[in-house]
Amino acid sequence: MNELIPAFDWHQVMVAPWTEDLELFGWIGLMGLLVTASCGLVGNYLILRRMALMGDAVSHSVLPGLVIAFLWSGSRGTWPMFAGALVAGVTTTLLIDAIHRRTRVKQDAAIGIAFSTLFAIGMLLTSIYSQQVDLDAECVLYGEIAFVPLEPMVTLGGVEIGPVSLVRMAGVLLVVGLLIIAFYKELLVASFDDGLARAMGINPAWVHHGLMAILSIVVVSAFEAVGAILVIAMLILPGATASLITRRLSHMHAIVLVHALLSAWLGVSLEVWLDCSIGAAMVVGGAAVFAVVWAVIAWLNHLHTSQRPPSPTSTNDL
Amino acid sequence: MSGTENQAAPLEIHDLTVAYHKKPVLWGVDLEVPAGQLIGIIGPNGAGKSTLIKACMGLLPMQSGWVKVFGQSLKEVPTRVGYVPQRESVDWDFPVNVMDVVLMGRYGRLGLFRRPSKVDRNVARDCLDRVKMLPYANRQISNLSGGQQQRVFLARALAQQADLYFMDEPFAGVDAATEAAIVTVLRELRNQGKTLIVVHHDLPTAKQYFDSLLLLNMNVVAFGPTAEVFTAEQLQRTYGGRLTILSEVASVLGAGNGGVNL
Numbered sequence: 033m034n035e036l037i038p039a040f041d042w043h044q045v046m047v048a049p050w051t052e053d054l055e056l057f058g059w060i061g062l063m064g065l066l067v068t069a070s071c072g073l074v075g076n077y078l079i080l081r082r083m084a085l086m087g088d089a090v091s092h093s094v095l096p097g098l099v100i101a102f103l104w105s106g107s108r109g110t111w112p113m114f115a116g117a118l119v120a121g122v123t124t125t126l127l128i129d130a131i132h133r134r135t136r137v138k139q140d141a142a143i144g145i146a147f148s149t150l151f152a153i154g155m156l157l158t159s160i161y162s163q164q165v166d167l168d169a170e171c172v173l174y175g176e177i178a179f180v181p182l183e184p185m186v187t188l189g190g191v192e193i194g195p196v197s198l199v200r201m202a203g204v205l206l207v208v209g210l211l212i213i214a215f216y217k218e219l220l221v222a223s224f225d226d227g228l229a230r231a232m233g234i235n236p237a238w239v240h241h242g243l244m245a246i247l248s249i250v251v252v253s254a255f256e257a258v259g260a261i262l263v264i265a266m267l268i269l270p271g272a273t274a275s276l277i278t279r280r281l282s283h284m285h286a287i288v289l290v291h292a293l294l295s296a297w298l299g300v301s302l303e304v305w306l307d308c309s310i311g312a313a314m315v316v317g318g319a320a321v322f323a324v325v326w327a328v329i330a331w332l333n334h335l336h337t338s339q340r341p342p343s344p345t346s347t348n349d350l
Numbered sequence: 351m352s353g354t355e356n357q358a359a360p361l362e363i364h365d366l367t368v369a370y371h372k373k374p375v376l377w378g379v380d381l382e383v384p385a386g387q388l389i390g391i392i393g394p395n396g397a398g399k400s401t402l403i404k405a406c407m408g409l410l411p412m413q414s415g416w417v418k419v420f421g422q423s424l425k426e427v428p429t430r431v432g433y434v435p436q437r438e439s440v441d442w443d444f445p446v447n448v449m450d451v452v453l454m455g456r457y458g459r460l461g462l463f464r465r466p467s468k469v470d471r472n473v474a475r476d477c478l479d480r481v482k483m484l485p486y487a488n489r490q491i492s493n494l495s496g497g498q499q500q501r502v503f504l505a506r507a508l509a510q511q512a513d514l515y516f517m518d519e520p521f522a523g524v525d526a527a528t529e530a531a532i533v534t535v536l537r538e539l540r541n542q543g544k545t546l547i548v549v550h551h552d553l554p555t556a557k558q559y560f561d562s563l564l565l566l567n568m569n570v571v572a573f574g575p576t577a578e579v580f581t582a583e584q585l586q587r588t589y590g591g592r593l594t595i596l597s598e599v600a601s602v603l604g605a606g607n608g609g610v611n612l
Contacts, residue, residue, distance in 0.1 A: 045547045231407045232458035273576045279445045279490040
């Protein structure tokens with residue numbers, strides 16, 4: 033065994049995190065699952081609407097919102113943070129819209145202008161108010177999921193539920209899930225055919241802004257765990273993997289949850305084995321799942337086409 | 351061109367002007383459409399045919415004028431109006447199957463927080479059957495031919511169970527069998543008293559298919575029963591001096607009963 037790679041100890045990597053070290057890795061794994069599941073569900077719609085770049089944009093441009101909310105309220109509480117992220121996220125989408133509609137600049141360039149400028153403003157603010165703001169670019173960019181078990185516990189009726197950011201993330205996942213169930217058909221028709229949606233009285237602009245608002249909340253809740261850069265992978269990888277496997281939106285949502293579980297588990301395992309950043313390990317794990325699914329599907333297709341000619345008359349593919 | 355006394359016309363347009371980037375595409379369009387007709391909109395490229403439909407559906411901002419549907423604004427009677435957009439306007443790689451798309455036609459009647467019921471599914475199945483697409487109900491939409499895609503869109507419009515339909519080039523790029531199937535369905539709808547307004551680009555078949563024609567080129571050149579409006583003079587006014595079109599028209603007019611295939 034090369035000494036650059038630590039030895040793989042089955043018990044230490046595969047068993048211990050979920051038994052004797054559960055108190056530590058249980059929270060981390062659960063947080064990873066909640067983050068990836070929330071991001072993946074919202075990400076499905078970003079992928080469908082060909083707006084993957086918007087995830088990138090919003091994840092960066094919430095920074096000034098956070099800083100302003102912090103300066104305003106003087107706390108890093110959940111609600112000021114959500115309010116700041118919401119305002120910043122929706123401002124980003126409006127700004128991108130305005131640039132792309134009122135000038136000759138195309139949408140991708142407009143996205144590039146809007147989010148990097150807002151991120152820069154956030155960095156300016158953090159450096160100007162570095163005395164007052166307990167936020168640095170490092171923490172926003174990278175996050176640290178390993179700190180989750182060290183956070184103060186939320187208690188409800190005397191019972192400890194879990195670390196603050198984990199409870200918040202669970203609430204966010206619950207809200208995302210409920211919103212998708214409640215507005216499933218509006219999201220579907222507005223994403224597939226906005227003309228029909230509008231003709232039916234469903235305003236696609238509202239759907240778009242609603243989605244961006246939820247995206248801002250999800251991103252800001254995931255910040256502390258994985259940071260602004262890795263969150264993009266969490267938004268896109270699960271849905272991209274799901275889209276390789278199925279062509280039904282409802283099935284995509286289910287596969288995203290499985291992908292989230294695998295990413296979290298692989299992330300923790302990799303961290304224990306290699307002693308690396310857990311957030312990064314979760315993304316690498318998620319990407320590995322994507323790669324394996326891709327390879328298996330390519331292999332199955334190869335078998336399928338080499339064994340018998342495609343039948344043009346088959347009517348049921350699913 | 352009068353509607354019945356006690357019922358408002360399915361579609362009434364007054365002084366409609368629509369512009370893209372400050373360039374007018376439609377200019378002062380006035381129109382009153384009688385009920386129970388199959389109406390074709392024809393005109394040269396860039397004449398504003400699709401724009402007219404989209405403006406009526408409230409999909410484009412209007413610079414002036416108003417549109418009334420059954421005497422009311424579209425917002426007040428959204429379920430009475432059905433829409434078939436151009437086939438290319440949507441992403442056919444979208445992860446839904448044929449049934450999902452047809453069920454979307456029911457969404458307007460469902461309202462918030464309600465899922466399609468068994469009744470809605472039965473309506474959708476019936477609509478698929480009418481366009482002969484029922485065997486494809488579970489098929490992923492990316493595995494459909496152009497003609498099949500168009501039939502799915504038509505089935506979705508049928509599922510809307512509307513009284514007035516706008517259709518944007520439903521015959522564009524479809525095979526002959528699909529074209530025939532669509533015409534049959536459109537005539538059935540007309541015979542049920544529905545009003546259909548169809549953007550069309552093929553002159554010979556326009557004469558065959560439609561009860562009335564709207565000749566459009568930025569404004570209304572002529573509107574009336576096909577037999578009265580489909581004349582060399584009117585078509586020349588619509589298409590200008592485009593010789594290829596005019597010779598095409600001449601051959602159609604000469605051929606009497608239509609039936610010319612280009």
